[in-house]
Amino acid sequence: xxSAPRSTExxxxxxxxxxxxxxxxxxxxxxxxxxxxxxWVRTLAFAALYVMLALGLNIVVGFAGLLDLGYxxxxxxxAYTYALLASPHLTENFPSISQAFPxxxxxxxxxxxxxxxxxAAGFGVLLGAPVLKLRGDYLAIVTLxxxxxxxxxLNNLNEPINLTNGPQGxxxxxxxxxxxxxxDHTISVLGLQLTSLxxxxxxxxxxxxxxxxxxxxxxxxxxxRAWMAIREDEIAAKAMGINxxxxxxxxxxxxxxxxxxxxxxxxxxxxxxxxxxxxLMESVIVLSMIVLGGLxxxxxxxxxAVMLSVFPEFLRYSVGPLQTQLFGRTVVxxxxxxxxLYGVALVVIMLYRPKGLWPAPQHGVAPRSTPPSAARSxxxx
Amino acid sequence: MGSSLDTFFxxxxxxxxxxxLYALIALGYTMVYGIVNLINFAHGDVLMxxxxxxxxxxxxxxxxxxxxxxxxxxxxxxxAAIPVCVLLSLLIERVAYRPLRNAPRLAPLITAxxxxxxxxxxxxxxxxxxxxxxxxxxxxxxxxIGPATATVTKLLVIVLSAIIMxxxxxxxxxxxxxxxMRATAENARVAALMGVNPNGVIAATFAIGAALAAxxxxxxxxxxxxxxxxMGFIPGLKAFTAAVLGGIGxxxxxxxxxxxxxxxxxxxxxxxDQISNGVFGSNYQDVFAFIVLCAVLILxxxxxxxxxxxDRS
Numbered sequence: 001x002x003s004a005p006r007s008t009e010x011x012x013x014x015x016x017x018x019x020x021x022x023x024x025x026x027x028x029x030x031x032x033x034x035x036x037x038x039x040w041v042r043t044l045a046f047a048a049l050y051v052m053l054a055l056g057l058n059i060v061v062g063f064a065g066l067l068d069l070g071y072x073x074x075x076x077x078x079a080y081t082y083a084l085l086a087s088p089h090l091t092e093n094f095p096s097i098s099q100a101f102p103x104x105x106x107x108x109x110x111x112x113x114x115x116x117x118x119x120a121a122g123f124g125v126l127l128g129a130p131v132l133k134l135r136g137d138y139l140a141i142v143t144l145x146x147x148x149x150x151x152x153x154l155n156n157l158n159e160p161i162n163l164t165n166g167p168q169g170x171x172x173x174x175x176x177x178x179x180x181x182x183x184d185h186t187i188s189v190l191g192l193q194l195t196s197l198x199x200x201x202x203x204x205x206x207x208x209x210x211x212x213x214x215x216x217x218x219x220x221x222x223x224x225r226a227w228m229a230i231r232e233d234e235i236a237a238k239a240m241g242i243n244x245x246x247x248x249x250x251x252x253x254x255x256x257x258x259x260x261x262x263x264x265x266x267x268x269x270x271x272x273x274x275x276x277x278x279x280l281m282e283s284v285i286v287l288s289m290i291v292l293g294g295l296x297x298x299x300x301x302x303x304x305a306v307m308l309s310v311f312p313e314f315l316r317y318s319v320g321p322l323q324t325q326l327f328g329r330t331v332v333x334x335x336x337x338x339x340x341l342y343g344v345a346l347v348v349i350m351l352y353r354p355k356g357l358w359p360a361p362q363h364g365v366a367p368r369s370t371p372p373s374a375a376r377s378x379x380x381x
Numbered sequence: 382m383g384s385s386l387d388t389f390f391x392x393x394x395x396x397x398x399x400x401x402l403y404a405l406i407a408l409g410y411t412m413v414y415g416i417v418n419l420i421n422f423a424h425g426d427v428l429m430x431x432x433x434x435x436x437x438x439x440x441x442x443x444x445x446x447x448x449x450x451x452x453x454x455x456x457x458x459x460x461a462a463i464p465v466c467v468l469l470s471l472l473i474e475r476v477a478y479r480p481l482r483n484a485p486r487l488a489p490l491i492t493a494x495x496x497x498x499x500x501x502x503x504x505x506x507x508x509x510x511x512x513x514x515x516x517x518x519x520x521x522x523x524x525x526i527g528p529a530t531a532t533v534t535k536l537l538v539i540v541l542s543a544i545i546m547x548x549x550x551x552x553x554x555x556x557x558x559x560x561x562m563r564a565t566a567e568n569a570r571v572a573a574l575m576g577v578n579p580n581g582v583i584a585a586t587f588a589i590g591a592a593l594a595a596x597x598x599x600x601x602x603x604x605x606x607x608x609x610x611x612m613g614f615i616p617g618l619k620a621f622t623a624a625v626l627g628g629i630g631x632x633x634x635x636x637x638x639x640x641x642x643x644x645x646x647x648x649x650x651x652x653x654d655q656i657s658n659g660v661f662g663s664n665y666q667d668v669f670a671f672i673v674l675c676a677v678l679i680l681x682x683x684x685x686x687x688x689x690x691x692d693r694s
Contacts, residue, residue: 136486137420145671340502346495350488
């Protein structure tokens with residue numbers, strides 16, 4: 001390594017090399033994971049899904065500083081929109097719809113994903129509009145309440161008109177179809193046999209990469225800077241001419257859009273949605289991912305999402321048999337262990353490393369550790 | 382067939398019962414918020430721990446000494462739950478909240494959520510994930526209060542809550558600790574200059590709130606005959622709504638807000654069928670509290686009796 005500072009050209013080439021390497025790893029990963037077992041490919045697919053969710057919540061909490069505890073509601077809206085558009089539920093329950101669509105309702109993904117995203121964005125603005133002047137704690141509670149309201153409605157809207165099929169959820173949701181290829185079969189691509197799980201992994205990873213690109217562009221745009229200004233000091237931002245109301249609504253709406261897209265993909269992947277998948281715990285899980293990784297820092301958020309979606313699975317395969325060996329039975333259920341992990345992550349990170357594991361580099365300050373009791377009131381970008 | 386006025390009175394009575402519980406829990410939220418500007422997310426889970434501790438104590442005693450009367454068991458359950466909840470709350474305050482007193486606003490909030498998750502996990506580990514049937518300790522014979530029917534448990538909830546609330550008001554108004562609490566809530570630094578130990582006062586606030594939550598938890602479990610690890614979440618959320626409704630940081634406000642929310646919920650759940658022509662049933666009961674919360678925060682964020690929060694300047 002030369003001791004002279006690297007030129008821009010060298011930086012660019014290094015970045016290009018790193019990106020190529022990363023792309024290669026991402027492409028090969030499911031093939032390697034398949035060898036370990038198809039469950040691992042499923043874990044990877046969910047990791048990509050959680051990356052998208054985390055990026056979306058990062059816009060609201062990390063960039064704009066608005067603590068949203070009901071984020072999972074947008075995920076639910078996206079999932080149910082896709083489910084209603086691509087399953088026999090509506091045609092079975094509403095004769096007018098089954099007459100209009102005699103072949104069944106099978107909206108293709110290039111229409112249902114944007115629709116899911118748009119409706120979720122609508123809900124985001126709906127949530128954002130009344131809460132614009134609420135400060136941190138109250139905002140958190142109201143968004144939590146909003147998330148719960150959505151869940152309660154999803155759970156109960158099966159009478160008098162059966163929109164959501166209540167606690168039973170909607171089943172028989174179409175898988176993703178690109179042209180004639182259905183993603184629930186094994187497809188042969190370039191001589192390789194790709195299983196359904198692997199196909200979904202590639203789709204989700206591609207979408208996640210797209211989300212990352214969008215987030216990076218947003219972060220470095222006027223909008224992104226406006227969000228960070230609001231996060232740091234709302235009054236100063238207003239004094240600088242930022243339209244705080246619109247920018248906040250934009251944050252809610254865009255965050256919700258990411259949630260909606262992820263939700264649609266989740267519905268297609270799982271083939272089944274029910275209100276149980278959209279509880280407060282899920283919101284907290286996504287929150288703990290971005291808190292653990294680094295609030296407001298995109299690589300950190302991705303790290304947090306990957307860690308907290310892969311590690312519990314890893315625990316399940318190691319701790320489970322370990323307990324049976326040591327104690328003869330399962331002392332601690334892995335579900336409980338998973339919850340414990342999220343709780344510990346939140347508390348420990350906030351106490352000892354409040355900026356997360358991979359925080360954004362501070363501008364113009366030499367790196368040093370900040371003890372939590374002396375944490376300044378300035379959070380940093 | 383009773384008249385519709387009878388139904389009204391019944392719902393009002395139910396609302397008072399519910400409201401008394403909410404008021405007890407809301408007091409914990411409001412006192413803590415008034416002093417340290419923190420929503421103690423874990424407060425509902427402290428209630429849950431209290432209920433489950435009482436459950437264990439009562440079932441254990443019932444197994445060892447079967448002849449003890451119901452009211453004694455309930456008293457014993459409460460006396461077992463209170464110290465556990467107080468110690469737990471003090472521990473949480475010391476370990477999770479105190480280091481973050483001066484941290485940016487988001488940090489204690491996120492920590493509180495984490496603590497809430499940890500408490501639920503703890504409860505799952507100790508008591509399992511199933512719904513436990515809380516034993517019926519007091520007689521469930523219906524007692525007629527005017528046109529409404531009540532049980533001993535429901536009457537106990539109202540009476541006990543009233544006594545506790547009066548006692549708390551007296552404590553806050555006329556004792557040294559109460560003066561210290563009010564002073565610290567107004568301006569912690571100046572109170573410290575006057576010789577008040579802020580850490581001690583804050584710890585005492587958490588302890589009192591936890592004791593109230595323990596009692597509320599035992600009564601909640603008795604009312605609904607069920608206890609499980611997730612039971613604290615919804616009552617906690619509704620009690621916070623009640624605290625905001627009455628004016629956060631305001632102790633009489635929390636009492637008023639609790640009772641009012643209970644009434645709104647009971648009357649709403651009772652009449653929603655008629656109002657919405659059958660579209661929405663009483664399974665939307667929980668939504669009322671959230672609607673009230675949103676309405677209060679949008680229309681009158683300082684609450685009915687005005688908020689009293691610490692001067693942070």
